[in-house]
Amino acid sequence: MMRPLWFALLLVIAAAPLALGRPLEQPPLRPGESLSGRFVQERHLAGLTAPLVSEGRFLLAAGKGLVWHTEKPFDTTIVITPAGLLQLVDGREVQRLPAARAPLLARLYTMLGGALGGDWSAMAQDFSVERRSGEAGWTILLKPLAGDDPAAVPLQSIAIAGSAFVDSVEIHRPNGDWDHLTFSNEVRSSAPLAGADARLLETDAP
Numbered sequence: 001m002m003r004p005l006w007f008a009l010l011l012v013i014a015a016a017p018l019a020l021g022r023p024l025e026q027p028p029l030r031p032g033e034s035l036s037g038r039f040v041q042e043r044h045l046a047g048l049t050a051p052l053v054s055e056g057r058f059l060l061a062a063g064k065g066l067v068w069h070t071e072k073p074f075d076t077t078i079v080i081t082p083a084g085l086l087q088l089v090d091g092r093e094v095q096r097l098p099a100a101r102a103p104l105l106a107r108l109y110t111m112l113g114g115a116l117g118g119d120w121s122a123m124a125q126d127f128s129v130e131r132r133s134g135e136a137g138w139t140i141l142l143k144p145l146a147g148d149d150p151a152a153v154p155l156q157s158i159a160i161a162g163s164a165f166v167d168s169v170e171i172h173r174p175n176g177d178w179d180h181l182t183f184s185n186e187v188r189s190s191a192p193l194a195g196a197d198a199r200l201l202e203t204d205a206p
């Protein structure tokens with residue numbers, strides 16, 4: 001798989017807890033609801049002295065999927081739905097992959113759907129889930145369970161921290177590369193989707 005696709009798959013897992021809010025106080029997203037906001041991503045890669053920084057916006061819609069739109073330094077959009085994955089660069093389609101051709105994509109979307117519904121059992125099949133809560137907020141640590149499954153998630157760990165919503169996500173990969181994502185301006189809404197996001201999430205798979 002191409003690197004953009006692998007990273008998109010990681011973002012599915014990273015974004016899933018966004019729908020959970022504060023684990024014991026806010027209900028998960030219900031059908032028809034969405035969560036949107038801004039992100040700043042720092043990619044720390046072996047051999048580079050400074051991280052690669054990008055920023056943009058996201059939309060996570062219950063039952064429909066995830067739109068991850070990087071605005072800077074390049075205009076790139078990744079859309080993940082139950083049907084598969086779509087990638088756009090400068091608004092033009094460059095990749096379309098149906099879920100049937102990517103077992104890992106299908107598995108990760110199942111985890112996302114479970115998290116959106118408040119059911120962590122789907123994620124617990126592939127990750128150990130450690131939750132901690134305190135007055136300042138909460139943290140969730142996900143670590144892949146050991147195994148030789150070729151469809152296993154290519155991660156070392158995901159650390160998620162937040163209060164009312166997710167504030168940050170840190171993703172570590174086995175090769176030593178890691179990503180730090182900071183989220184802001186999260187808004188939970190029950191309004192119908194509209195515009196480009198609605199069209200992207202309603203696009204049929206190839």
